[in-house]
Structures are given as structure tokens and as C-alpha cells.
Amino acid sequence: MNGYKGNLIRIMENQQSLLDFPLTVDGVASYILSGKCQKIAFLTGAGVSVGAGIPDFRSPGGMYDTLKPELLTATKEQRDMMKSDPTYVVNKRLFQANQLCYLELRRPFILGIAETKWKATITHWFIATCHKKGLLTRLYTQNIDGLDFQTKLPEDKIVSVHGTMGLIGCEDCGANCSVEEFNNKVKRNIKDIYKLDPTAPAESTPIPCETCGKNGLKPRTVLYGSRLPDRFFQSISTDFPQNVDLIIVAGTSLTVSPANELPCLVSEKTPRLLVNREPVGKELGIKYGTSSTRDIYSNKECDLVFLYLASKLGWIEDLKENIHEMAPLSQQLLREFEEKKIVPGFEQ
Numbered sequence: 001m002n003g004y005k006g007n008l009i010r011i012m013e014n015q016q017s018l019l020d021f022p023l024t025v026d027g028v029a030s031y032i033l034s035g036k037c038q039k040i041a042f043l044t045g046a047g048v049s050v051g052a053g054i055p056d057f058r059s060p061g062g063m064y065d066t067l068k069p070e071l072l073t074a075t076k077e078q079r080d081m082m083k084s085d086p087t088y089v090v091n092k093r094l095f096q097a098n099q100l101c102y103l104e105l106r107r108p109f110i111l112g113i114a115e116t117k118w119k120a121t122i123t124h125w126f127i128a129t130c131h132k133k134g135l136l137t138r139l140y141t142q143n144i145d146g147l148d149f150q151t152k153l154p155e156d157k158i159v160s161v162h163g164t165m166g167l168i169g170c171e172d173c174g175a176n177c178s179v180e181e182f183n184n185k186v187k188r189n190i191k192d193i194y195k196l197d198p199t200a201p202a203e204s205t206p207i208p209c210e211t212c213g214k215n216g217l218k219p220r221t222v223l224y225g226s227r228l229p230d231r232f233f234q235s236i237s238t239d240f241p242q243n244v245d246l247i248i249v250a251g252t253s254l255t256v257s258p259a260n261e262l263p264c265l266v267s268e269k270t271p272r273l274l275v276n277r278e279p280v281g282k283e284l285g286i287k288y289g290t291s292s293t294r295d296i297y298s299n300k301e302c303d304l305v306f307l308y309l310a311s312k313l314g315w316i317e318d319l320k321e322n323i324h325e326m327a328p329l330s331q332q333l334l335r336e337f338e339e340k341k342i343v344p345g346f347e348q
Ligand code: CNA
Pocket: 044, 045, 046, 047, 048, 049, 050, 051, 054, 055, 056, 057, 058, 059, 062, 142, 143, 144, 145, 146, 162, 250, 251, 252, 253, 254, 255, 256, 275, 276, 277, 278, 280, 300, 301, 302, 303
């Protein structure tokens, strides 16, 4: 009898929207404004930094598209592996055998981050504003570019799921290395496969760790095939499901596990806003269109969606306070909004 009743309740729940608001971006704004949504978790990916000028992996122009194994210092076998699976270039096994592929691929990224070449976007600042309003449970970022930290979010609010480029360490013995010292060695030792830096050497030489002598030094990012930081698992157990009234998933293909499982950890009634150029995560149970009961999808650019949400929530002044700290494109979007009071793609 109990089982039967339970089934009926499930059917009823599935037939109506679990949100008391329309399953639209406007509905999400109404939900937040209603005060029923007090705790928001974010899962972000490379797409939220595209507006800052950093390519993602999977879009045209991203690493999957542009990786040229023949330019990297590698054996034929290693090149073949990268050709059949581009993620092999950031795989632990390859790094242990050959430090140079990773460092050659990442050279401009490592040096660009050191020069603060890229700045946080409207999306990053929207998340910081959620914290300012007391609404942020946690930001789970798959990004390694450090832009989330530019917004001065307290470190305990950020989980760098795949590590960060902002710290340097040895994959073998775990010793730390100063960022400045490492960057100087990258400039001196690692060739520039992108041919942008005339001062780069013609051939690469490894960068050994001063503590153990092995060629293990690299930014403290999580290579494919490595375990995620303990903090990821600890934060999940604190946050999910009880401390999440809304999960916002932005700019991620939801293909890298276990981070892609976060949207499945919220309660069955918790709304999930997915902002991504393409509909992803169907195999994880994210529902689109009429079959959705709590999933809201926008295929528009992240910065436009979060600018629009900020306008609906009355948070434009909060974003404006930080306009000079934003990526150029975000500054332009915010200025255009100030002039026209319309977010492109959200005209009515
Ligand atoms: P991904 O697999 O490259 O997916 C990015 C997703 O974002 C794609 O589905 C795109 O369609 C979408 N997208 C791109 N631009 C926008 C935009 N402006 N608005 C909305 N959607 C957009 O990247 P994931 O983060 O899912 O994969 C995880 C990998 C990528 C992690 O290990 C990261 O470390 C790694 N990565 C990080 C960075 C970075 O730190 N900025 C850059 C490139 C790759």
C-alpha cells in the first residue's frame, strides 16, 4: 500500500511545475525575488570565461579544434594518442612520461595569467553579487584561470574543482615552487608552438623540481586521470542537497565527471538553470522543453543571461561598481545596457 501511494505522489509531482514560477529566466528572477530561494549553488565551466577571451575546449577555436600534436615535443606514439583523444595532452600518464607537451600547450596561458591578461566577466561578477546579497552557497568552478578569485569572493565560497593555474607544484613529490620562478623557467625553457613570442627558445628543455629532481613541475591543475581535491568532496557533503534552493549551471559541456554529477545531487524539487550555447546533460537527466518540470534552459551567451538576470533583480548598480575590473566585452555590454536598457536577445 505504501509503495503504491508513493508512486502516485511521484506522478503528481511530475505533472506540474515544481517551481511556482514559469520555467524561464524571468521565472528564475521571480523565484529569487520571492525570497523562497535563499541558497544558490553554481557549477561553471570554460564557457563563462569565453567572454574574457579564453577559449573553451569544445567550441570551434578551442583546444579540441586547434591541438596540433605534430608541433609538440613528443614521440610518435604520444602524438598518435593525442590525435585520437585530444584530452590525452592533459592526461596524467602523458605528463609523467613527458612534461613538455603540457607545458608547450599551456605556455601562453601560464604566462598570460601571470600578467593578468584576462579579466572577470559579467558572469563572474554576477556570482560575486549573489554572495554580496547573502545568496551564494558555493561556486564550483571547473575553470583553472583564476578569474573567479579576481572578484574577491571569499576563498571558502570557491571550490576549484580542477585545481588552479595560480599555484605551482611538483606532481611527483608535491613540493611547492614560487610562481615567479616557475614562470621565468617557462619563458626560458619552453618553446612557443604558437609563434607569438620571438624570445622563446627553438627547442624545449624540461623544468625539474628542485626538491626531488624529477620533471614534475606544473601549475596545480588536476590532470585527467587524477583524483579531485578533497575539498570538492567535503563541500559537496556540506552543500547538497540541503543547502541548495537553486543550482545554476553555466558554460559547461557537462562531460567531465564527477563535476558533471552536481546537478543530480540537488533535491528532486530544486530548480536547475542551465545556461549554455548548446543543450547538454540530457543523459544526466536534465530535461528540455515541455518534458521539463524544474529545468530551465537558456542557449544565450552567459554574460547576456546574467546581465538580464541582474537587471531583473535590481543588481545593475552592483555590477557597475566593478565595471573597471571587468573584461572589455563585459564593460561594453554593461555600457550598452545603460544606454538602451535592453539586453540583446531579451527584447520584448
Ligand atoms: P568545455 O567542454 O569546453 O565546454 C564549454 C561549454 O561552454 C560548451 O558546451 C560551449 O558550448 C559552452 N559555451 C562556450 N562559450 C559560451 C558562452 N559565452 N555562453 C554560454 N555557453 C558557452 O568546458 P568544460 O568546462 O565543460 O570542461 C571542463 C574542462 C575544461 C575543465 O577541466 C577545465 O579546466 C577546462 N578548461 C578550462 C578553461 C578555463 O579555465 N577558462 C578553458 C578551457 C578549458
